[in-house]
Amino acid sequence: MNIKLLDKNYDVLGELDNFYSLIWHRKYFDVGEFQLTAKPDATLLETKYLYRPDAIETGRVERVESLQDETGATQFVLSGRFLESFLDDRIIIPTYTTTTERQAGPIIADLITRNVISPADTARKITNVRMGMVASTSKVAALQVTYNNLMEYVYELCLQCGCSVGAVYDFDTNQIEFRVWNGKDRTQDQEENSWAVFSDTYDNINQIDYYKDSENYKNFAYIAGEGEGSARIVETLNEVGAGEDRREMYVDARDLRMEDENQNPISEPVYRTILKQRGKEKKASWxxxxNVDCEISVYNKSLIYKQDYDLGDISTVQYTGLGITVEKRITECIETWENNALSVNTIFGEDYLNFWKVSTHK
Structure with a gap:
């Protein structure tokens, strides 16, 4: 594999095809990250971006370390996140309000455009960034947001609506294109895409770890907005009945105002809808x-990585030895290159979203 080393202007400093290891951690509901370990080279000290022609992601170097291995030899370690991390450098200003139902995709595109691509304050603009494809997504009723970290808020919406955000660097045009996209459904209940079934029966899983935790689970929220005391407007989000199954949380939404960014008043019914949306955003992390954590053989020809399955796809995982069958999204792919050999660790599960379904084999 060949890696192009780019400077801060995206000009090529050199190419690297001989390194100790590369960990390329791709994520669906968060920005991905990487770590490159190589021989000492002055070029690496000037490197700001790692471009892989075979990957859709581009690395943004944020840390450079000089370390010694067990033999005393010096190594350079470059690490950082992918280009989606540019969103982490911006907060959402001014206030952004929607008062009618809209798809999450265009909202995310608006937020990126207003805070990165064409902000009112031109000093906030990143010059080589544009907005690209916006896939169809589920809808949100109404929302209001201001001063939130842009990256964190965008991924909150993605987590709620099942989509993702990508930043794709075009080496030929020197442009970064942000996209809102969806993984493919590869479960056996659909016919649009080929199926992806990972099973010990098919011998395409080397190792599997299963994890389920409901300790922090919440299903009822009190969302408190404007006002004081008994006059404070409080909305509820109820996704359960009553009794011992009810697990409550409190969301302080005093920052949500009954007016938009242009000081136009927002009616109380719409304001309550905005409060409920804030509750949905917070509940997604509770x-x-x-999770199902699998080590999948990339050399197994029954399912080819990035062709028959990829990050974001909803697939079926079966492990008869544990009695587990789940249909879950691939939320992380950890590529590890060592000695010119690739291994991929794949994590199925939205992490903070409710599981789709589990059937037990007896």
């Missing part, structure tokens, strides 16, 4: 955690 749901049941269920």
């Amino acid at each position: 749901a049941v955690v269920e």
Whole structure:
């Protein structure tokens, strides 16, 4: 594999095809990260970006370290996140309000455009960034947001609506294109895409770890907005009945105002809808955690990585030895290159989203 080393202007400093290891950690509901370990080279000290022609992601170097291995030999370690991390450098200003139902995708595109691509304050603009494809997504009723970290908020919406955000660097045009995209459904209940079934029966799983945790699970929220005391407007988000199954949380939404960024008043019914949306955003991080962590053989020809399955796809995982069958999204792919050999560790599960379904084999 060949890696192009780019400077801060995206000009090529050199190429690297001989390194100790590369960990390329791709994520669906968060920005991915990487770590490159190589022989000492002055070029690496000037490197700001790692470009892989075979990957859709581009690395943004944020840390450079000089370390010694067990033999005393010096190594350079470059690490950082992918280009989506540019969103982490911006907060959402001015206030952004929607008062009618809209898809999450265009909202995310608006937020990126207003804070990165074409902000009112031109000093906030990143010159080689544009907005690209915006896939169809689920809808949100209404929302209001201001001063939130742009990256954190965008991924909150992605987590709620099942989509993702990508930043794709075009080496030929020197442009970064942000996209809102969806993984493919590869479960056996659909016919649009080929199926992806990972099973010990098919011998395409080397190792599997299963994890489920409901300790922090919440299903009822009190969202408190404007006002004081008994006059404070409080909305509820109820996704359960009553009794011992009810697990409550409190969301302080005093920052949400009954007016938009242009000081136009917002009616109380719409304001309550905005409060409920804030509750949905916060609740997404307080749901049941269920993950299946698999080491998948990339040399197994029954399912080819990035062709028959990829990051974001909803697939089926079966492990008869544990009695587990789940249909879950691939939320992380950890590529590890060592000695010119690739291994991929794949994590299935939304991390903070409710699990799709589990059937037990007896």
